[in-house]
Each structure stands twice: as C-alpha cells, then as structure tokens.
Amino acid sequence: MLVRLILVGVLPATMLACTKPEDSDIPDLPDETDSPIIDDTGPFEIPEDTDDLGPTDLEPTNFLYMYQEGTMSLTPSGGPYTTLTGTMRVQEFVDFQLPAEDTDAPDTDTDVPWAGLDPNPLVCDTTYTLIGSPPRPEAGAALCSGCAWMMDVEFAVAEGNPEPCYDPELPENGDVMRFAWHPGQGQLLYDFQGTGVWFPWFPGNAGSDTVDFSWFARLGVSVEEEDDQ
DSSP: OOOOOOOOOOOOGGGGSOOOOTTOOOOOOOOTTSOOOOOOOSSOOOOOOOOOOOOOOOSOSEEEEEEEEEEEEEESTTSOOOEEEEEEEEEEEESOOOOTTOOOOOSSSSSSTTTTOSSOOEEEEEEEEEEEEOOOGGGTOOOOTTOSEEEEEEEEEEESOSTTOOOTTOOOTTOEEEEEEETTTTEEEEEGGGSSOEEEEEEEEEOSSEEEEEEEEEEEEOOOOOOOO
C-alpha cells in the first residue's frame, strides 16, 4: 500500500506537551484502597434457544438389510462328533427386504425377488463352504459350559465375493472360528478370538446331527448418489 506523508508545518514545542484540560470529562482513577463495586444480580441462567431448527429427522433415508443363514452337519451320527461340514450364504440389500415367508432366493437370476429393480438393491451375495473338527487338546481350548460340542470351523469362499459386503465381522477366505452348540440357549456360541469368552453368534435349530442357523439385521445407512456421466 502506498502511503503519502504531507508535512503541514512545525508545531511549537509547548503544544506537544500532554496536559489535562481543566474541564476534562475523564474521571479520576479510583484509589488503590477502594474496593471494586460488583453488581450481583443473582445466579447465572443459560438463555433459552428459541430458534426454530425445523423437524428432527429420526428416520434414516436408506436401510441396509443383512441376511446370513446356513447348515452344519456333524459326523459320525450320534457323536461324539469328529467332523463338521456345511455351507453359509450371506446376502445384503439396500432398501430391499426378502419376503418373510421365503428368504431362500431361487438359483436363477431371472426369477429372483429383486429382478428388474433399478437400481439393483443386491450389494453382497457370497456362499461359504464350512469344514470343522474338534479343537486339539494342545490348543488349550476353553470349555463351553452347557455346550453339546465344540468345533474349529474354517470358512472357504465357494461363490461370490465378500469384499462388497458391509458386515465388518464377516469371515474372510480361510478364516477359522471356534463355535459351540448350546442346546439350552438354542444358540451357536463363538469363542471370541480364542479368549475363552463365549458370545451368542447365530440362533439355530438342532436336528439329528445337524444345526440350521440364521441371522438378520437392519441398519440405517446413508447412500451417496453417483454423478451422471
């Protein structure tokens, strides 16, 4: 910025001295011994915010529907069991729910319940093969009180791709999880990371040397719209 200095004249030295006019409005400073005057009007109250922020949106715009179901078969018949085999299918949809009376989707892509929907609500469709055996004694497996059996179950991806799935606890290809069946609770329990702490994982129904299990969850999500190309 360009600043210009203009010399008007030279003031007499006597006019540069700072003097207090006789009729000045500047008050005298209080004496150091005087106590300050504090006007106490009572306890402080937070003012009420009366601005209208509009209605509160408690309902998410979009929902993610998550399905996991499968079957475990155990041999030899009647036990004690030495081998577990089975399958588990995982499906996830955005803003679409499978019919309550039949959650098993047909095998063909032309007659599935969500065929023709635009956009396609199916974001995840993965099938695992399950292979299990009892924990080895040297592995130090924690006993599950009240459980009928324990198995270390390996998950192998047979169809689909689990990467688009949103469930953060979904097993990856080759993961091994320790399960136990608790008949009193009607639950498959999971030994959390081998710590001996057993969590309910899947509700199930036990048959003759089999356990059918299923799990469902609905989560509110935010879906970003893609820009048109």
